[in-house]
Amino acid sequence: MAGEKKGLQLLDFWVSPFGQRCRIALSEKGLPYEYLEQDLGNKSELLLRSNPVHKKIPVLLHDGRPVCESLIIVQYIDEAFPGKDGKPALLPADPYARAQARFWADYVDKKLYDCGTRLWKLKGEAQQQARKEMLEILRTLDGALGDGKFFGGEAFGFADVAIAPFTAWFLTYERHGEFSVEEECPRLVAWAKRCGERESVAKNLTPPEKVYEFICGMKKRFGIE
Amino acid sequence: MAVAAAAGAGGELRLLGTWSSPWVIRVRVALGLKGLSYEYLEEDLASKSDLLLRSNPVHGKVPVLLHGGRPVCESLVILEYADEAWPGVGPPLLPSDPYDRATARFWAAYVNDTFLPAFRALFRSLTEEQRAAAFENAVPKVEALDRALAECSKGKPFFGGDAVGLVDVALGSHLVWIRAVNEVAGTNLLDGARFPGLAAWAERFLAVDAVREVVPDAGKVLEQYKGFRAKWIAAAGSTSKST
Secondary structure (H helix, E strand, O other): OOOOOOOEEEEEOOOOHHHHHHHHHHHHOOOOOEEEEOOOOOOOHHHHHHOOOOOOOOEEEEOOEEEEOHHHHHHHHHHHOOOHHHOOOOOOOOHHHHHHHHHHHHHHHHHHHHHHHHHHHOOHHHHHHHHHHHHHHHHHHHHHHOOOOEOOEOOOOHHHHHHHHHHHHHHHHHHHHOOOHHHHOHHHHHHHHHHHOOHHHHOOOOOHHHHHHHHHHHHHHHOOO | OOHHHHHHOOOOEEEEEOOOOHHHHHHHHHHHHOOOOOEEEEOOOOOOOHHHHHHOOOOOOOOEEEEOOEEEEOHHHHHHHHHHHOOOOOOOOOOOOHHHHHHHHHHHHHHHHHHHHHHHHHHHOOOHHHHHHHHHHHHHHHHHHHHHHHHHHOOOOEOOEOOOOHHHHHHHOOHHHHHHHHHHHOOOOOOOOOOHHHHHHHHHHHHOHHHHOOOOOHHHHHHHHHHHHHHHHHHHOOOOOOO
């Protein structure tokens, strides 16, 4: 066993949207857990023991047993604690709806974070390319949402948990890409507001200005203007 | 075995694919293991069908499974869908215990996100230098998978235990390509001497009926690979020695 404690512990990093997916899921399920902030510049024994393969956060420890990779953690939370205190499941019951939810969570994993990183790190032609791709990604998500309340339809679920933390990064993308998410993707922004009204999201997302400050700090460290 | 009935439940099945795509092979193996019948439609990726572009507007890629006309995209999503849409039809690809499910998903994701990009670098390498560097980078990933096999199988034949599971299908479907690349590159990525567990597993996987029925001919895959390399070499204007 990696850890020794009973119950749930989350190894995480304050601004990580991947970690926030787990925090939102735990909150939605009403599950108490111990939050353990990690120093990624000086990784703890516990983190290295718990995720020897990737050495990354987030890691969920359940009675000392580690679960790694944010979307895998969210599904684990959903499956290990079904109907806890009458809280609804994050993944819907219908297999086709589940497949759609997994598809969109996977889409965000494949595209959003990397494109966002290129958008703030790069300059010139490469940054313009990242800007173009980011707009395409956001428009695709806007289209997928359609007139639905959430990505899963009426109920907040797995795909929403997967994507919501990135709404805190919209401001950073906007300032680096010089565009307005609201103008380009009004439905996505409306959805972000609806998510923000949920306690699980409101208390776990980093305020957008703080994300921007963090990225500015990262740029200084990398010697980027 | 209620094959026709199973396929009928919820509508007919069609699979859009290409004959040598390992991601398509994953789905064909899974459907075969479950005894589900489907119409297979070969796509020309240089000239994608309307059906493909309509069914997978986001990525435009194969495989796409159409169930009663509704598309499911991304091979691992399709595999989990197959388990859930036809519960009790053939052994499940995923175990029932939540922690074991998380472990299986972790290693399937490892195959996709860590092993395959490393393998792809070897697959795409044109010079001796690139090959050597790519091979060196890929070996630790194979080591990790060899350890994973020992942990997940617990002495049984497959990552999934007694029966083929998600990780077996995710990794095993790439074996025919791994062998083709090994032959051309002169490398031995699944070295039986170094990784006896994984090498033995590979033989077992390829011997499973549902796998044998859908894995393309090794000679044809090799020929296709040589064709790709000839094109890349011509494009790169490379003057180095290569097969």
